[in-house]
Amino acid sequence: MAFEGLADRLQNTLQKIRGKGKVTEADVKEMMREVRLALLEADVNFRVVKDFIKRVTERSVGQEVLKSLTPGQQVVKVVHDELTTLLGGEQSKIAVNNRPPTVIMMVGLQGAGKTTTTGKLANHLRKKHNRKPLLVAADIYRPAAIKQLETVGGQLSLPVFSLGDQVSPVEIAKQAIAKAKEEHHDYVIIDTAGRLHIDEELMDELQKVKEISNPSEIFLVVDAMTGQDAVNVAESFNGQLGLTGVVLTKLDGDTRGGAALSIKAVTDLPIKFVGMGEKMDALEPFHPDRMSSRILGMGDVLTLIEKAQTNVDEEKAKELQKKMRDMSFTFDDFLDQMGQVKNLGPLDELLSMMPGANKMKGLKNVSIDDKQIGHVEAIIKSMTKLEREQPEIINASRRRRIAKGSGRTVQEVNRLIKQFDEMKKMMKQMSGMMKGKKKGGMKFPFM
Amino acid sequence: MSFLKRLKDKFTTQSNSASEKFKTGLEKTRTSFSTRVNDLVKRYRKVDEEFFEELEEILISADVGVHTVMELIDKLKDVARTRNIQNTEDLKSAISETLAGMLHKGEQDGRLNLQTEGMSVILFVGVNGVGKTTTIGKLAHQLKQEGKSVLLAAGDTFRAGAIEQLEVWGQRAGVDVIKHQEGSDPAAVIYDSLKAAKSRNADVLLCDTAGRLQNKVNLMNELEKVKRVIEREVPGAPHEVLLVVDATTGQNAMNQAKTFSQSTNVTGLVLTKLDGTAKGGIVLGIRNELDIPVKFVGLGEKIDDLQPFDADQFVYGLFSGLEDEEKAE
Structure with a gap:
């Protein structure tokens, strides 16, 4: 209820306008009220929202929307476009210092994910750019923070420089850079302690670390779930340190991530990367268009596709395709396929990523719940090996046995076998159609 | 002004270090929130739509959330209507009362549920x-x-x-x-x-x-x-x-x-x-x-x-700035 997409929100307003023949300025104003709410619910700072609405209203009232036959869609488009522009382009480049090492400083509030991001960034530099980074443990305050970075470094087989927690971060930075020069590391990533932007003493310390290490990049690591305060934090860190970029973490959660827009709007700093998970390779370039869809709650098809690509085993998919063609698709394959879909996460979560899915009448109340999948799984697993491979041998007594074994009714078993037969027929037709097409056309076995 | 008085009495008599800590810890929260409410009251003499709009913004900027803010504003509008409040100054106490009322909702015990016997x-x-x-x-x-x-x-x-x-x-x-x-x-x-x-x-x-x-x-x-x-x-x-x-x-x-x-x-x-x-x-x-x-x-x-x-302490921390100014006037 709280998180309706912008398109849904506008629906109500549009219903009123429909049949009026013409959209007035007042109507646009009403639509803008909905845009405002959508942005505020996504945690975009209220000041940023205000400016944004002003801009979009001007654009909407001027021609584009008023003359359009589909004003609702037009408004969504204008808002989406403006948001995307405001969020800036993809800028995942990292500066290089002419005289190595290039120093990168990671700063931010407590718990934003600096240490994890430090590891991810080092991994990125090594993998994508073939660099040799040195990690520096400069968080001497939080218990076991050094140990955390050392473990992360160990996982990545990357060296971690530390002097324990009794030496000042400034001294640590100084010695780390000397060591990097000595051992020919081309990048030095300094993991600093989390601190409040209003903690003068600790902010002062960061300035000193900056002075001594002369970093080419200072990244502010920000939790994507941050609320209205994101503006204060970013402004304050930027004002005191002169940041060069932002890394948005924990974006694999279900937050709308309005903080991204707030930070971009008040600091104009590029959002360089986003953290998409706890694994060390879960660092991705920032995509402004996806981010604006997300902020507006418009579904995230691209992320869904990517999720499918990373979770579905390519080899298996190819094999499946082959099986579909020569009709040797068995219940075992079916089970396998279900497992892969399940890997993508709960079905309703997947559906929520598809725009308009919640508007489809049929889909909304159908319980495509994970329980039913479990039932199907139980039925298939109660079949013998032979039965799975040759479903045609399943006669009435076998059906009864399967039903008993799985704890489901004979009717359910019947239904599943029938569905399976139909699916096979459909696959035959589909693979016939697909023959002419280039390979790789059927990427998702569940489609 | 009895509401804030009551709160104040409670804490001045208690006067424990926890209360102090709460106050200093909330310093930032309190100053920014209460100064802004004060500022608002000074700028808008009359209780009108614009006044409520800005109050709404202040609350939203505190991460209260749109739904809750709407509810609060509606309540305040009701109060203003029924008590016939036209001067913003007079609405100040209603604002703090309504907020505190929301925090007291349910009136659950804030203490931990620890067993007297066993683990x-x-x-x-x-x-x-x-x-x-x-x-x-x-x-x-x-x-x-x-x-x-x-x-x-x-x-x-x-x-x-x-x-x-x-x-x-x-x-x-x-x-x-x-x-x-x-x-x-x-x-x-x-x-x-x-x-x-x-x-x-x-x-x-x-x-x-x-x-x-x-x-x-x-x-x-x-x-x-x-x-x-x-x-x-x-x-x-x-x-x-x-x-x-x-x-x-x-x-x-x-x-x-x-x-x-x-x-x-x-x-x-x-x-x-x-x-x-x-x-x-x-x-x-x-x-x-x-x-x-x-x-x-x-x-x-x-x-x-x-x-x-402690909901009372929390509200006191948020509004003690407000109350002090009232005393000065």
Whole structure:
């Protein structure tokens, strides 16, 4: 209820306008009220929202929307476009210092994910750019923070420089850079302690670390779930340190991530990367268009596709395709396929990523719940090996046995076998159609 | 002005250090919020639509959340109408009363549900980086000071360095930590900890868990399993499931509260990092929409920087600036 997409929100307003023949300025104003709410619910700072609405209203009232036959869609488009522009382009480049090492400083509030991001960034530099980074443990305050970075470094087989927690971060930075020069590391990533932007003493310390290490990049690591305060934090860190970029973490959660827009709007700093998970390779370039869809709650098809690509085993998919063609698709394959879909996460979560899915009448109340999948799984697993491979041998007594074994009714078993037969027929037709097409056309076995 | 007077009397007579700490910790919150309300009252002499619009903005900027703000504003408009308030100055007390009313909703006890006999088990849950381990360290210290025997369970077997972090807090507080290796099954750690706590006759077992985003189904299932293990081993446990929430979090905190409640039946909140500039308005929202009381607030990184949440104190902290000015006038 709280998180309706912008398109849904506008629906109500549009219903009123429909049949009026013409959209007035007042109507646009009403639509803008909905845009405002959508942005505020996504945690975009209220000041940023205000400016944004002003801009979009001007654009909407001027021609584009008023003359359009589909004003609702037009408004969504204008808002989406403006948001995307405001969020800036993809800028995942990292500066290089002419005289190595290039120093990168990671700063931010407590718990934003600096240490994890430090590891991810080092991994990125090594993998994508073939660099040799040195990690520096400069968080001497939080218990076991050094140990955390050392473990992360160990996982990545990357060296971690530390002097324990009794030496000042400034001294640590100084010695780390000397060591990097000595051992020919081309990048030095300094993991600093989390601190409040209003903690003068600790902010002062960061300035000193900056002075001594002369970093080419200072990244502010920000939790994507941050609320209205994101503006204060970013402004304050930027004002005191002169940041060069932002890394948005924990974006694999279900937050709308309005903080991204707030930070971009008040600091104009590029959002360089986003953290998409706890694994060390879960660092991705920032995509402004996806981010604006997300902020507006418009579904995230691209992320869904990517999720499918990373979770579905390519080899298996190819094999499946082959099986579909020569009709040797068995219940075992079916089970396998279900497992892969399940890997993508709960079905309703997947559906929520598809725009308009919640508007489809049929889909909304159908319980495509994970329980039913479990039932199907139980039925298939109660079949013998032979039965799975040759479903045609399943006669009435076998059906009864399967039903008993799985704890489901004979009717359910019947239904599943029938569905399976139909699916096979459909696959035959589909693979016939697909023959002419280039390979790789059927990427998702569940489609 | 009797409402604020009452609050003030309560705390001036009490005059404990906790109240002081609360005040200083909330300094940022209070000054910015109350100065802005004051500022607003000065600029708008008349109670009108524009006045309410700006008040709405102030509340939203405190992360209160659109739904709750709308409800509040509607209530205030009602008050203004029925009491025929036209001067903004006269609405000031109504604003604080309405806010406090919302925090008092349900009137739950903010204290921990500790067993007088036998062991109490407290499970800590939350997303990554909110301060679960730190909170456990602080609470362990507090309970130890009260003379209880406390044991910690290092249930975060996932994050690098999490076990060591809890161990450091254990040393600081002077309590033992039951741990396995990194990467082991958290439910097994909790199981062993429950056994150890039983055999040592511990009063309180504090269970740490790995931070997890609430939309990760597998991880939420893992958490359910941990809770089941506790339920099975100690009847009536866990006595508290505390969701730790970062005060800087925006509207997603509501999702956190909802989803974590579904899988672990959260009994209370711990609001951390309230010593920053974040306003903690989320408390109002969560109190209003879900019936989960706030039990503690984190006001700093030191071992004694965890304070029991008291709605009256919280409101007093927010509005003492307002009240002082009224006295001066």
